[in-house]
Amino acid sequence: MLTIEQEQLIAATAPVVAEHLDAITQHFYPLMFERYPQVKPLFNQAHQQDGGQPRALAGAVLAYVGLRQDPQQARGVLATVVSKHVSLGIQPDQYPIVGECLMAAIGEVLGEAVTPEVAAAWSGLYEELAGLLIELEDHRYREFERRPGGWRGTRRFRIADTRQESAVIRSFVLEPDDGGPVADHQPGQFIGVRLTIDGEQVYRHYSLSDVPNGRHYRISVKREPEGRASRHLHDAMGVGDTLELLPPAGDMTLADGDEPLLLASGGVGQTPMLPMARHALAQGRRVVYLHAALDAEHHAFRDEVAALAAEHPQRLRAVSVHERGTEAEHTGRIDRELLARLLPEDARCYFVGPQGFMNAVDRALADLGVPKDRRHYEHFGPSRPLDAA
Numbered sequence: 001m002l003t004i005e006q007e008q009l010i011a012a013t014a015p016v017v018a019e020h021l022d023a024i025t026q027h028f029y030p031l032m033f034e035r036y037p038q039v040k041p042l043f044n045q046a047h048q049q050d051g052g053q054p055r056a057l058a059g060a061v062l063a064y065v066g067l068r069q070d071p072q073q074a075r076g077v078l079a080t081v082v083s084k085h086v087s088l089g090i091q092p093d094q095y096p097i098v099g100e101c102l103m104a105a106i107g108e109v110l111g112e113a114v115t116p117e118v119a120a121a122w123s124g125l126y127e128e129l130a131g132l133l134i135e136l137e138d139h140r141y142r143e144f145e146r147r148p149g150g151w152r153g154t155r156r157f158r159i160a161d162t163r164q165e166s167a168v169i170r171s172f173v174l175e176p177d178d179g180g181p182v183a184d185h186q187p188g189q190f191i192g193v194r195l196t197i198d199g200e201q202v203y204r205h206y207s208l209s210d211v212p213n214g215r216h217y218r219i220s221v222k223r224e225p226e227g228r229a230s231r232h233l234h235d236a237m238g239v240g241d242t243l244e245l246l247p248p249a250g251d252m253t254l255a256d257g258d259e260p261l262l263l264a265s266g267g268v269g270q271t272p273m274l275p276m277a278r279h280a281l282a283q284g285r286r287v288v289y290l291h292a293a294l295d296a297e298h299h300a301f302r303d304e305v306a307a308l309a310a311e312h313p314q315r316l317r318a319v320s321v322h323e324r325g326t327e328a329e330h331t332g333r334i335d336r337e338l339l340a341r342l343l344p345e346d347a348r349c350y351f352v353g354p355q356g357f358m359n360a361v362d363r364a365l366a367d368l369g370v371p372k373d374r375r376h377y378e379h380f381g382p383s384r385p386l387d388a389a
Helices: 004-019 021-035 037-042 045-049 052-067 071-077 079-086 092-113 116-146 228-236 273-282 302-311 336-342 355-367
Strands: 155-164 169-176 190-197 200-207 217-222 242-249 261-266 287-293 316-322 348-352 375-377
Touching: 004 021, 004 052, 004 092, 004 116, 021 037, 021 092, 037 200, 052 071, 052 116, 071 079, 071 116, 079 116, 079 242, 092 116, 116 242, 169 228, 190 217, 190 228, 200 217, 200 228, 217 228, 261 273, 261 336, 261 355, 273 287, 273 302, 273 348, 287 302, 287 336, 302 316, 316 336, 336 355, 348 355, 355 375
Parallel strands: 261 287, 261 348, 287 316, 348 375
Antiparallel strands: 155 169, 155 242, 169 217, 190 200, 190 242
């Protein structure tokens, strides 16, 4: 527990740390990878290079500093971090590695400003944050392990089937290699995948693109030209090959209620929307399903969504938008005008896609009067705030 003096030191130095936090995290990751190369596979190197992961860490630390006096709100803010950690199988003995390297990075950036007293205060703060995360993650691990078909750590799955959904997206149906049942997940969640590529372990998160069924999971992966894991899945793995899965996680799931829904997606952002739509329709809710793709060749799941619309003609309105071509209901991009025409009254809105897509949708929905607590989104990668209020 921090002393009163340490609390005062943190309050006094927090603005300085916040000002230099980007620089601190830019030092932190290379330092950690050099000292502890065994943790490097846990981090997506593409997100390291574009600065996404360092910014996400900075945001989490700053958020905790500001909210630590309100434990309930702090837990809510850390939910995304906990979900990512659970889907990576992060363990308590990995937290001291981060703490050691983070304090070393702070010392490198701030120099003599980091007195022994300041260092002790921030080390204490980190230990407090780590203890809270360990507690929350252990609760998730234990809860999932107790479910029928649940497990702890990794579990080996076999690719039972594949399907090419578009020019760049392929679905993989994954069945447990041990022949046992599969624990349910919440529609909208993602799952951690551990691959072995050229003898090295690689971790990724992929949305679960089907509703739970107790027998298998389905992930639908976009082949990224520079994506090490996605290229391996598309180019080197097929029916009969195996990989390891960690527990499902993620907090972008349907809120309880019966209000109508707007589900808007761009590109591979459609993957969590499919199970959410199925789940909502099973609850008797009305759904506007709005999807944007480059063109017909890049539009995944067209037949699946069409079949779902035919099954629920009174409650599902499926609308497609292509940037080019004439095979969609609309040509161009999703904008305020289109959303204004399609948005159900009192709707709850979920949207996933590229960063620019989500910024545009969020701004438009805010302009149309949709409250912030009815606008839900998820980043495929490190979390970052959207531009809209």
